[in-house]
Amino acid sequence: MKALDEAVAEDRVAVEAGGRAPDEVLAVLRRFWGFESLRPLQLEAIQAGLERRDSLVVMPTGGGKSLCYQVPPAVAGRTDVVVSPLIALMKDQVDALRLSGYPAAALHSGMDQMEVRDVEREVAGGRHHLIFVAPERLLTPRFLELAARLKVTSFAIDEAHCISQWGHDFRPEYRRLAELKTRFPGASIHAYTATATARVRTDIVEQLGLTEPAVLVGSFDRPNLLYRVRPKLDVNTQIAETIRRHKGEAAIVYSISRKDTEHIAAYLASQGVRAAAYHAGMEADERRRTQDRFAAEEIDVVVATVAFGMGIDRSDIRCVIHAALPKSIEAYQQETGRAGRDGLPAECVLFYSAADVMRWRNLMERSAAESATPAEVLESSKQLLEEMRRFATVVRCRHAGLSAYFGETYQNANCGACDFCLGEVEGVADSTVLAQKVLSCVARVEQRFGVEHVVDVLSGASSERVRRLSHEKLSTYGILKDLPRKTLTNIVYQLVDAGLLERTPGDRPTLKLNSLSWEVMRGRRAVTLLQAKESKSKRTRIEEASWRDVDEVLFESLRKLRREIAAERGMPAYVIMHDATLRELASVRPTTMEALGGIRGMGEKKLADLGARVLECIKAHH
Structure with a gap:
């Protein structure tokens, strides 16, 4: 061959x-x-x-x-x-x-x-x-x-x-x-x-x-997808803020565990979001009910485990959120690929923490031990996870990074559709000094403790463990008490990701210094920590272009008509007509069957079947 x-x-x-x-x-x-x-x-x-x-x-x-x-x-x-x-x-x-x-x-x-x-x-x-x-x-x-x-x-x-x-x-x-x-x-x-x-x-x-x-x-690039990677701080709040940018639109949130999906779905529901969990541990009827409600646009958000295939084929998903790191770039591409299947812009946000990398490694090792997985398959899984970690932590054009992984050269100097190219990521002021303080604290606690305890000492926490060990007497105690705890934790994990600090494997990992750690502490190596810029939520150029000349009020009327027809026929709304077809209808505003036949997505049977009701909706809007 x-x-x-x-x-x-x-x-x-x-x-x-x-x-x-x-x-x-x-x-x-x-x-x-x-x-x-x-x-x-x-x-x-x-x-x-x-x-x-x-x-x-x-x-x-x-x-x-x-x-x-x-x-x-x-x-x-x-x-x-x-x-x-x-x-x-x-x-x-x-x-x-x-x-x-x-x-x-x-x-x-x-x-x-x-x-x-x-x-x-x-x-x-x-x-x-x-x-x-x-x-x-x-x-x-x-x-x-x-x-x-x-x-x-x-x-x-x-x-x-x-x-x-x-x-x-x-x-x-x-x-x-x-x-x-x-x-x-x-x-x-x-x-x-x-x-x-x-x-x-x-x-x-x-x-x-x-x-x-x-x-x-073909090209692996999805130019209509806007990729963002954010440090995971208060993830429930961060997810809710992202969902608000897509109010009334379809979204999927992926997480690692069943418990996480239920907690996130409950939090979103408490914030007035129409959301439901979906995972393999649920009864089949309950899963089907969630899926059917999502397809019928009765709920807007499904929170699902990344390990479970949802079977959701909605074309109008406008947002995919990863509450935790996927286990491979292929999985990330597949899951974010559920967004914007109709070719219209959609947002993909990944909330990243190095803790998720450790979590996946532990899950992989435990699963391999239980199922006698061959060593080379386990190693392959770990390599895929490492590639995913690198994608999340290396700050470059996200479209270019994904293309490179699949062996494709990305041609654009600026994609205009990712956090890096939109200038949404910036360095943290005094990064090197902050890193030195964190590393010094690891040294002061004699490299015997994990992230949580190191953060306790840095933030000046008055915990029983800190007092029992007399760590409130250390010079690094409370040295970063003005920073939010979530931010401090993120800084520690950024140092781990950069190889400036090590975290041991196992169920009770501890932080260890290495040769690079000492170079930083001695002032021989500069450090750049990153954070998302504070910015007001607004549509990007790509999103704005997709709404140009579209009558948004008419678009919503057509969405309502689509839901009505879907309910009558017991079908998912997106099967009736794609958002791309609705937006073209709301832009062109055809008033005759002949003109309606020129709209992409209106085949002969659909024209004969739905044409009169679509025209009626458009005429009622004029």
């Missing part, structure tokens, strides 16, 4: 060259989705599907991966199979496709036997272009027999990074998908993922046994 990097280079040239989509492809686009054009990477991926050539397509979340496997069977008049790991995503995709007039179905464990038989009968009769299945159902004798009877010639594997142990979301059941090549030797396999480093891409190709695949790697 051709070397993977050569295949990527060759196919990148083809993608960049682009080309006009064939007439039959454009006809399908107009009919079902109301689109007049494709992005270059979509065109190449669709061509691979039509030619039944194996492919690996890496495209950022919101980049339009779904169209790449939805268009070929509609053009060719065949039935293809899509492997998807989450029931909720399958259901949403099928609902959205059917609303557009596209025949599709799903088979999953949430259906009763009668529903399963009905769908199997429809599929066997050739009534659907796509059938969605989970990987474990795909390889059951019953489904394999159905696929053989249908003479399926193409399989699309969504979230294909799940097959690689080097990816951030390895799922053992995905490994069995390699059997497809044996059971269906004439069929093509098309792997899709939003996040895959070169190593993961190679592993996907090898694990699936792809033959001379078209390897199509």
Whole structure:
């Protein structure tokens, strides 16, 4: 097989060259989705599907991966199979496709036997272009027999990074998908993922046994996302302040533990925010209820564990907050990728503390010990965590940093969409002196204590432990009492991150000095501590541009109409119409069916089905 990097280079040239989509492809686009054009990477991926050539397509979340496997069977008049790991995503995709007039179905464990038989009968009769299945159902004798009877010639594997142990979301059941090549030797396999480093891409190709695949790697950059990294101080208050910037809009907050999600959700609710927790420890019905309420826009914020796949496919999420550090850049890219899937600006805020790094390491080691995880897999997980820590602590353009991690060169000198490029980060006054005081305190307590006790001494706390050890008599006692405790803790962790102070591993970590610590204390090394600038909340240039010429009052009226239609049909609101379509409607303000048909996202069936009500809403606003 051709070397993977050569295949990527060759196919990148083809993608960049682009080309006009064939007439039959454009006809399908107009009919079902109301689109007049494709992005270059979509065109190449669709061509691979039509030619039944194996492919690996890496495209950022919101980049339009779904169209790449939805268009070929509609053009060719065949039935293809899509492997998807989450029931909720399958259901949403099928609902959205059917609303557009596209025949599709799903088979999953949430259906009763009668529903399963009905769908199997429809599929066997050739009534659907796509059938969605989970990987474990795909390889059951019953489904394999159905696929053989249908003479399926193409399989699309969504979230294909799940097959690689080097990816951030390895799922053992995905490994069995390699059997497809044996059971269906004439069929093509098309792997899709939003996040895959070169190593993961190679592993996907090898694990699936792809033959001379078209390897199509798009840009990993999401220019519509605004990335901010803030030191974690009073995280509940910080999250609430961020949510206020997006009042009435959809947001997701990620945290590490189930308990954290519940505490954060309860705090937000106490602040008048429509929020709910979502984690694997909840009853399935309760999780589903939270998910349905979020989809129906009855709540605005879901607080979820980072380790649990939510299956939320909302296109209009305007904010993703990480209350704790994700365990890898791939996970961060995937989770922040849930924001702005409609291409409109969205904000992604990470509240960082080095304590979260230690927490993840302990969790990884405990989990590895309990499950007999191979040493190399544990080490790989730790390396991924270290890359994530570096992203959070190295102050540079965030878009450039993410692009570099995925092997892409970022072309812009200033992205205009991250804390660094917007000038929102500044140095702390007298950083070196502050560092010397902290390090001196570690020395005075004889390097025998952890962060909490060192902060107690620096802040002049009158705790029983401080008095018992007579640490109130130390020269460093109360030396930084004018600084808030959260700020002091953050300074200590910044020194740990910079390698100027060490923290031992284990359940009771202590702070230790190293050679760099002594250089700082002796005045031979300068230190730069960072903090977020105080600034009034306002829209960035990118956000302002997205609202230009949009009648915001009409936009809200259209959102209300969308909610009404969704409630009538028992569907998520975002399945009815994307925010991007609503904003275009509120900008163009069409008053005839012909003009409405020119709006992106208004396909033939949607126009006939919803057009009159949309026009009525627009006319009522004039």
